[in-house]
Amino acid sequence: MSTAVVDLGPLGLDGGAHVLVNLALADRSAGERVAVRGEHPALPVHLAAWCRQQGHGWRTGDPGDPSGVVGWVERGATTGARWRGAARAVGDDGSDGIAPAAVSEWGLAARGAAVEPGGPTPRFRLDRRDDLWTDRATALYAQAAAGQWDPATVIDWTVPIANPPEVEAAVVTVMTFLIENEEAALVVPARFLGQVHPHFREIQQVLAVTVADEARHVEVFTRRARCSGRPLALSTAGGRASLQTLLDEPDYATAAFLLSVMGEGTFVSLLSFLEQHAPDPLTRQIATRTRADEARHVAFAMAHLERHATLDPDLRPRLARAVEARHRALQHTSGLNEDVFDALVLLAAGAATPGAVRRGWDRVQELQRDMADGRRGRLARLGFSMAEAETIADLHTRNFM
């Protein structure tokens, strides 16, 4: 190979000239030379110092050389050492590059990057594809990213609230209940988010946007509760105990099942109910927005668990046992806060009159049937038999989430 020449013009190494020298050296092998031409007066001094630091050889040229060559850089043997032994952070079995098991040495490296050996080896507990993967993650993330909404602009907070005081109090009670449930729906994915190996970035992305969704839900429910200037309602010990069992679940698939398939799935019904029957347009608007997000969360968990269940025959029995265990753990608690149940009746009634209350009562009964049907349907989709689905659906917490 002929000696390459790099022309630096007036540029000095104190102004970035080494970038051009490096480009010229890139396609040279160790021991091959690049001639350097340039007018900067300190070039020979700086090139000598730079070559020493970089492990390159340097030979100063003749100062009177008519070709303008100030010297030659000889590519050092250690250049590019970081690339030696650097393996790509990809799976070896599929064109999508997703590995069955992420290697801890990959750490935070981008999927597909070449990873220099010798770095830290962080432990991400969720590092096996079949424990968390779904091909739908990409589309669901894209949908979520496109569907992000700004509570300050998409909801008309200027709509006057003219609910009767008893009905408005019922709305505040329901909002107080929703807020603590959404806190659970925020904390649970947030905890798993830090355990997912970055190789599975689509899963991280969906979990991250889910957390952002829930943060927004907490905001809008809080804002709605405070609209009429009333203090927030009661948070019951039983309600919090029920949610605590979600926070305490260490297994990703089980937590996704309990929170999203059973809990958030049920919440989609509840938010539909509010969308239809809330007494004021503001609450209905909020329900519409939040329901769309929750439906996506349910779809994500369902997609993961449907795949997981086909690969792991033990998963379904494990999920069923988890529901039974949760039921046992909660059997000494009071279930759904009576105040919340009654508040739903009043909210759907719209007025504290016998006729309206009866109407609200019927609507809540319908809601409960809708919730149970939804749970059974989702369980069936996960491959549970009708009888199993019936049993598991009935054991689900009376606290909805």
Place this chain on the structure above:
Amino acid sequence: MRPFTLGAVAYDPKVVTIWEGFGNWFGEQGFDFDYVLYSGYEAQAEAHLTGHVDVTWDSPLAWVRTRRLAAAAGRTARSIAMRDTDQDLTSVVLVRADADIADVGALRGGTVAVGAVDSPQATLLPLAHLAGLGLDPDSDVTVLRHDVMVTKHGDHIGGERDAVVALVEGRADAACIIDGNQLLFAREGTVDADALRILTRTAPYDHCTMTVLDGTESGVVDRFIELLLGMSFDDPEVRPLLELEGLREWRPGRTSGYDQLEAAVDRLGFYGPDGRILAAGAPR
């Protein structure tokens, strides 16, 4: 029998990382190694002579002193290894690019910013170089010293950075630093590109060395040298340590690059021929 023990100066917290890392690596090679950190090179050189350590990782000035102390005691010091980046350095005397200073003589009556009193690269070598060109540092110029971490022989780069800042800010007419640091200060934004130019520079000299004294068990020393020279930048385990220590490969030691500093030490009266510290402002 104690492990082969190295003395090094703690000029930066990374020194612990470096020698812990190298120590582990030596252990993996079956070489019994330990290290002791000193707060400064003067204490380290004296400890070396008393046998507290078997090898010292010396600044060039520490080499000069150890060699002189050893000679005064009828002993000999030997340079056994150094970094590739320790060989053939130069120091430069910088001026502002737009200054009306065409030659060294034009600095007469001006201010020359240097590093710490005991920095070979940023004080002793360039001042001796200027003296050799007829500019007496005691009478012809005002020397503006930047005594960052005295006893650490200028290992801390802060003194050189302060000297350059003094030049850029107009508090000095010239600044003395090691050649490669001009590029570092440009990269970190301490000086703008093309803001400074090189007025003159020293002849090439060598920097740090691993030093042993006569009487150290030669088989162990030979094994230590063999292990150092065998460290490969391709090895991902040692590469981060080599990068921290600022080298690509260890090379056999040599003393041919210290004559200039020996002469500078004499010219500026830093040490006596027996290794005693003579310079004002240097620790005794």
